[in-house]
Amino acid sequence: MAGGSVSGLVSGLDTATIISQLMQVEAAPQTLLKSKLTAEKSTVSTLQAINAKFAALTTRAHDLATAAAWSPTTATSSSTQVQATASASAVPGTLSFTVQKSASAFSMAFNSTAGSADVVTTGGTTVRLDKLDGTTPIDIETTDGTLTGVVNAINAKNAGVSAVAVKVADNSYRLRLTSTTTGLASDFALTNADGSSLLGGATTTSGKDAEILVGTDTITSSTNTFTGITQGLDITLKPGTSAGTQVDVTVARDSAGVQASLQSLVDGANEILSTIDGLTAYDPTTKTSGPLAGDSVIRDLRSKVLDTVTRTADGTSMAGLGLQTDRSGKIVLDTAKFAAAYAADPAGVSQKLGATGTDAVPGFAARLEAVGKLASDSATGSLSLSIKGHQSSATTMQDGIDAWNIRLTQRQDSLNRQFSALEVALGKMQDQASWLTGQIASLPKSSS
Structure with a gap:
């Protein structure tokens, strides 16, 4: 509201206080609207926090709802x-x-050594790299033909070969090349561009395939990794693993990992239930209800979360699988029962608690995922739609508050003008009264 004060010097009234009090009365509807806006914004924040929990639960449930x-x-x-x-x-x-x-x-080590700045190529400054795999040899321009130029050019080419000049004496270096891949087929040759020997030829060390003996079968790999050695199993040897090393690789079902994932899902669901309970509870001491006590969307979602446990896929109880609700309305996982059930029938337990079963009935995790999407889907989720509704209401309230600001400013300006006019009128009346008093005093007095 616009400022402004009226002095009240003529009337003696504290007109500024009078106008302020009148404006408080005028602004009462706006004050109420501001209070409602604050509550509406708080509701939006609360719903957004719950929505985030449902979104996180959806992701967690989706991960556990897969067969893998x-x-x-x-x-x-x-x-x-x-x-x-x-x-x-x-x-x-x-x-x-x-x-x-x-x-x-x-790998190869060239027979002749050279200084780092010595020209080592002949017939030009280009060397030829032949991968010996039937592909076209690669000509590599070294610029100056020096040993350093050869090393830098080969490494810059990224052609599957690395080069290094090893110092063997003062200003005497030996060129060594190594394939960046392993295996019998990793061999190559490096010559001058015309095919003549470079640095007097080279001594080579053949690449080797990795070999393991499984029973009477010898299995080879060009790398140290044997991919899919059995279904879903990869093994990798460390470089230089000693020949004759005996190895047993054991693959076991990770029931502890499944249990931890299921417990995490239960914890996420219980966190939502506890949050909803806190926001909808009635406090008999203060005789007040939670901010979302009357929210039917929230109450419905709480019921749906619990329904994922009380409603089973095939009509049997999930208590035998270790999953049930307690007296407080929370979900409880009995880890001992779960471990025993999972060990006895992992496929059956996974269908009831996790992924969609062969009869196309969703398990516990899949049902929780569906509830999470029902709540938090950005386009159709009940919580998402509720948030959008409250946000729209808050926008309307803010527009109303802004409109009230204009009306109240105009009203205060009007009161300021009215009281100013009153002071002016009173001032004129006092002037007239003084004039009349003077006139009366100047009249001749009658003699007796």
């Missing part, structure tokens, strides 16, 4: 020289093998 989540496996190796990795498709069991050799890369 219910068949996790772990792979352990009896040797520190061998790493084993199992995917969800890995079959529990033990693979025993003997390391014959690990993979190595082809």
Whole structure:
């Protein structure tokens, strides 16, 4: 509201206070609207916080509602020289093998040494790299033909070969090349562009494939990794693993990982239930209800979360699987019962608690995911729509408050003008009264 004061010097009235009090009365509807706006914004923030929890629960439930989540496996190796990795498709069991050799890369050391700035190419400044795999040889321009130029040009080409000049004496270096890949097929040749020998030719060390012996079968790999050695299982030998190393790799079902994922999902659901309870509860001491006590959307979502436990896929109780509700209306996971049920029938438990079963009935996690989407979907979620409704209401209230600001400013200006006019009128009346008093005093007095 616009400022302005009226002095009240003529009337003696505290007109500024009078106008302020009148404006408080005039602004009462706006004050009430501001209070409602504050409450509406608080409701939006509260609903957004709950919506975020439902969105997180949806993601967590989606992860557990897949078949892969219910068949996790772990792979352990009896040797520190061998790493084993199992995917969800890995079959529990033990693979025993003997390391014959690990993979190595082809390398060459040139016979003649040279100074770093010595020109080592002949017939030009280009060298030729032949990968010996049937592909077209690669001509590499070294710019100046020096040993340093050859090393830099080969490395810059990124052609699967690395080069280094090794110092063997003062200003005497030996050119060494190594394949960046391992295996028997990693060999190559480096010559002058015309095919003539570079630096007097080279001594080579052949690359090797990795080999392991499984029973009577020798299995090879050009790298130290044997991918899919059994279904879903990869093993990797550390470079230089000793020949004759005996290894047992054991693949086991990771029931502890499944249980931890299920417990995390239950905890997420209970967090939502506790939040809703706190926002809808009635406090008999203060005789006040939570800010969302009358919100039917929230109450409905709470019921739907609990329904995922009380309603089973095939009509049987999930208590035997370790999942049920307690007296406080929370979800409880009995880990001992779950572990026993999962060990006895992992496929059946996964259908009831996790992914969609063969009869197309969703399990617990899939049902929770559906409830989460029902609440938090950005386009159709009940919470999302409720938030948008409250945000729209808040916008309307703010528009009303802004309109009231204009009206109240105009009203205060009007009161200021009225009281100013009153002071002016009173001033004129006092002037007239003084004039009349003077006139009366100047009249001749009658004699007796």
